[in-house]
Amino acid sequence: MTATVTAPAAGVRMDDVLTATGLVKKFGDRAVVDGVSLRVGTGEILGFLGPNGAGKSTTIAMLTGALKPDGGTIQVDGAEFAAGPMRAKALIGVVPQEIALYPTLSARQNLTFFAGAYKLSRAERRERIDWALDVVGLTDRAGDKVASYSGGMQRRVNIAAALLHMPRLLFLDEPTVGVDAQSRNQIFETVLRLRAEFGMSVVYTSHYMPEVEQLCDRIVIVDHGKVLAEGTQEELLRPLGAGLLEWAPTREELDRLQGGMVWLEKRFADHGQITVAAAGDGTQVLRIRVKDMPATLREVSEIAAGTGLGLGGIRLGRPDLESLFLDLTGRQIRDGA
Amino acid sequence: MFAMIRKELLVLLRDRASLITLFVSPMLFITVMSLALSNSFDTLGSAPKMNISIVDQDGGIAAKNVVKALGGSDELKVTTGLSGDAADKRVRDGKDSFAVVIPAGFEKEVESGRKPHFSFVVDPSSSRQAVDPLQAAIRSAVLTVTSSTRTAVSLEKQRAAEHDPVRKAQLKKQIDKIDETWSGVTSTSTFPKGMTGVKYPSVYQQNVPGYTVMYVFFIVTVMAGSIMVERREGTFRRLLSAPVPRWQLLLGKVVPYLMVAVAQVGVLMAFGKLVFGMDLGVHPVALVPITVALGCCAVALGLLLASFAKSESQVNGMGTIVILVLAALGGCMVPGVFMPDFMQDIAGFTPHGKALNAFQEVMVKGADLGTVLPASGFLLGLAALFFVLAVPRFRFVK
Ligand SMILES: Nc1ncnc2c1ncn2[C@@H]1O[C@H](COP(=O)(O)OP(=O)(O)OP(=O)(O)O)[C@@H](O)[C@H]1O
Numbered sequence: 001m002t003a004t005v006t007a008p009a010a011g012v013r014m015d016d017v018l019t020a021t022g023l024v025k026k027f028g029d030r031a032v033v034d035g036v037s038l039r040v041g042t043g044e045i046l047g048f049l050g051p052n053g054a055g056k057s058t059t060i061a062m063l064t065g066a067l068k069p070d071g072g073t074i075q076v077d078g079a080e081f082a083a084g085p086m087r088a089k090a091l092i093g094v095v096p097q098e099i100a101l102y103p104t105l106s107a108r109q110n111l112t113f114f115a116g117a118y119k120l121s122r123a124e125r126r127e128r129i130d131w132a133l134d135v136v137g138l139t140d141r142a143g144d145k146v147a148s149y150s151g152g153m154q155r156r157v158n159i160a161a162a163l164l165h166m167p168r169l170l171f172l173d174e175p176t177v178g179v180d181a182q183s184r185n186q187i188f189e190t191v192l193r194l195r196a197e198f199g200m201s202v203v204y205t206s207h208y209m210p211e212v213e214q215l216c217d218r219i220v221i222v223d224h225g226k227v228l229a230e231g232t233q234e235e236l237l238r239p240l241g242a243g244l245l246e247w248a249p250t251r252e253e254l255d256r257l258q259g260g261m262v263w264l265e266k267r268f269a270d271h272g273q274i275t276v277a278a279a280g281d282g283t284q285v286l287r288i289r290v291k292d293m294p295a296t297l298r299e300v301s302e303i304a305a306g307t308g309l310g311l312g313g314i315r316l317g318r319p320d321l322e323s324l325f326l327d328l329t330g331r332q333i334r335d336g337a
Numbered sequence: 338m339f340a341m342i343r344k345e346l347l348v349l350l351r352d353r354a355s356l357i358t359l360f361v362s363p364m365l366f367i368t369v370m371s372l373a374l375s376n377s378f379d380t381l382g383s384a385p386k387m388n389i390s391i392v393d394q395d396g397g398i399a400a401k402n403v404v405k406a407l408g409g410s411d412e413l414k415v416t417t418g419l420s421g422d423a424a425d426k427r428v429r430d431g432k433d434s435f436a437v438v439i440p441a442g443f444e445k446e447v448e449s450g451r452k453p454h455f456s457f458v459v460d461p462s463s464s465r466q467a468v469d470p471l472q473a474a475i476r477s478a479v480l481t482v483t484s485s486t487r488t489a490v491s492l493e494k495q496r497a498a499e500h501d502p503v504r505k506a507q508l509k510k511q512i513d514k515i516d517e518t519w520s521g522v523t524s525t526s527t528f529p530k531g532m533t534g535v536k537y538p539s540v541y542q543q544n545v546p547g548y549t550v551m552y553v554f555f556i557v558t559v560m561a562g563s564i565m566v567e568r569r570e571g572t573f574r575r576l577l578s579a580p581v582p583r584w585q586l587l588l589g590k591v592v593p594y595l596m597v598a599v600a601q602v603g604v605l606m607a608f609g610k611l612v613f614g615m616d617l618g619v620h621p622v623a624l625v626p627i628t629v630a631l632g633c634c635a636v637a638l639g640l641l642l643a644s645f646a647k648s649e650s651q652v653n654g655m656g657t658i659v660i661l662v663l664a665a666l667g668g669c670m671v672p673g674v675f676m677p678d679f680m681q682d683i684a685g686f687t688p689h690g691k692a693l694n695a696f697q698e699v700m701v702k703g704a705d706l707g708t709v710l711p712a713s714g715f716l717l718g719l720a721a722l723f724f725v726l727a728v729p730r731f732r733f734v735k
């Protein structure tokens with residue numbers, strides 16, 4: 001278990017462990033992945049975000065060699081994937097979105113099998129399996145059938161199976177779905193520990209925003225098979241400005257207001273990007289992506305004083321990935337979930 | 338690769354339903370069907386015409402008495418005065434069920450007190466069940482006639498030697514020896530010239546290989562089913578991300594099920610042999626190439642099914658239909674000898690029929706390695722064809 005790579009100091013850009021350019025995958029006529037390019041730095045945790053059906057899992061399948069791309073190129077550790085798929089695959093670990101295990105076998109038997117698939121020697125096998133079981137905290141139940149495990153425990157075996165060969169790059173496709181807070185924290189710590197101890201790079205897909213915000217150095221947002229945005233959190237949130245201000249006057253207030261919503265919209269024209277949305281009971285809500293919060297708040301109090309509009313309908317929000325996501329895709333990331 | 342095989346066998350070992358299908362249920366079938374059909378198999382073969390002929394090549398008193406004794410009966414029509422060749426021809430032509438041949442020297446043997454010998458020339462296609470008792474009756478008739486002839490002759494000779502003490506002592510010795518051995522006649526059965534025996538399988542020699550072949554093909558659904566599960570659960574996709582070439586993944590499915598097929602044949606044949614005393618023939622080694630070829634054929638068909646089926650229910654539905662129809666056509670359930678000729682012809686072209694026939698050639702007729710190679714080759718060819726059809730269509734992921 002010697003790691004030749006050490007964790008990078010923050011901000012230091014190392015050689016990329018993976019780069020992909022212009023990936024395309026078509027099912028029939030439909031391009032499910034449509035020109036995705038991305039890079040993963042050594043020791044980097046990359047968040048891979050997108051609503052359901054965005055093409056995340058399909059992209060991962062191509063990046064890991066499970067699916068042949070219809071277009072584009074992939075390099076792993078500086079070498080073309082297609083030129084040496086076995087070598088590339090040996091450097092990569094995958095935790096699939098589904099629990100891809102044999103439920104009638106025990107955790108240990110499953111891990112023994114996958115260790116064999118990754119060509120670990122007999123001696124290595126035992127050691128690595130014990131280590132992986134320890135990492136995911138399942139040493140006690142290793143002899144039990146996987147089918148008898150809780151969902152969270154199965155997820156953890158699913159992760160352990162991808163660690164046995166100590167990949168340089170680990171793909172985690174929604175590893176925390178259906179997992180309670182405790183298990184989720186454990187998975188979390190595992191990821192951070194793997195990066196810290198072995199300089200492992202991670203591509204992390206999740207629908208759980210706080211996770212991504214906390215965990216990922218860089219984020220790629222995709223939808224309809226295309227990359228919509230890419231960068232560090234800071235870079236991504238900067239265009240969102242200082243925050244979000246929503247103003248939802250009551251019906252009576254709106255009726256009393258000369259010029260109505262249109263007038264209000266005009267007053268804030270210089271304050272940032274503005275959208276007006278219909279609210280449930282026939283009223284409307286004004287949403288401003290604020291550039292300079294104190295200036296906007298001064299404007300709000302002036303308007304309130306001048307028109308007699310109440311401040312009860314005002315809500316302030318900090319810019320976050322959730323709102324960025326909504327902005328970019330027009331969809332809630334968890335699609336109603 | 339070894340890991341794949343080990344995993345597959347482990348998974349199968351945990352799958353009690355499949356194990357029962359592959360191993361236990363054929364045993365039950367064999368047992369029940371053998372008990373149910375045991376009577377009908379003993380009468381296999383045509384009912385004999387109650388016609389026989391007797392050939393007397395000796396012409397002595399004992400022989401004449403035998404001919405006389407067998408001569409008159411309502412159930413039995415006896416032709417006498419034929420040469421050996423003529424009698425042989427009558428049997429060959431199906432006019433007589435068998436001929437009784439009393440060879441030259443018969444009289445001498447009777448006189449000297451040795452066990453006299455005669456032979457049967459039997460139509461190989463006549464039913465053992467009908468012929469055997471008739472032959473037994475004839476044997477005992479010959480015995481009765483020869484012993485009474487012997488007694489009569491010796492009494493006569495005794496009287497003639499009344500006044501010759503030396504001759505009398507000699508005779509006494511001779512008679513004592515006759516007493517010791519007179520309880521016997523010996524007989525052998527042969528087939529007419531140029532005819533080889535048509536031997537019929539015993540009820541076990543039908544049911545054991547029959548249900549073995551049928552259940553080996555259940556591997557088709559078990560194997561295709563396991564492929565569908567790996568597709569559905571995403572374990573195949575996961576393995577595609579591991580440094581394992583696709584052909585190894587395929588072999589990782591094929592090899593363990595081939596091993597299971599061979600184990601099935603081994604277990605069921607041993608079951609037939611140990612529990613029912615089924616005869617495996619003179620060259621049981623010849624069962625091996627058939628077994629391997631049969632296994633290949635079943636496994637390749639499983640791969641083919643997995644390549645074309647769209648769902649697990651389709652695997653079970655289509656698989657079961659194919660298995661049962663082919664088994665029925667191939668004579669696994671109803672033996673070929675009960676079938677009309679055109680059905681027997683069809684059976685010969687099913688993998689089931691080919692395998693079953695080859696097994697029976699070995700077990701019933703004592704065929705050796707060389708004899709079963711063409712059938713094994715046919716099965717391997719079929720396996721290759723299935724394989725070639727399956728592989729280009731095979732998908733690891735949904
Ligand atoms: N084998 C396939 N055949 C046809 N369409 C497919 C196939 N696999 C995926 N798709 C389609 O491709 C699109 C992208 O699927 P993918 O699983 O990559 O999305 P995802 O971003 O991982 O979604 P989720 O968040 O739900 O996991 C979906 O619309 C899906 O229906």
Ligand SMILES: [Mg+2]
Nearest residue numbers: 056057058097
């Ligand atoms: Mg997905």
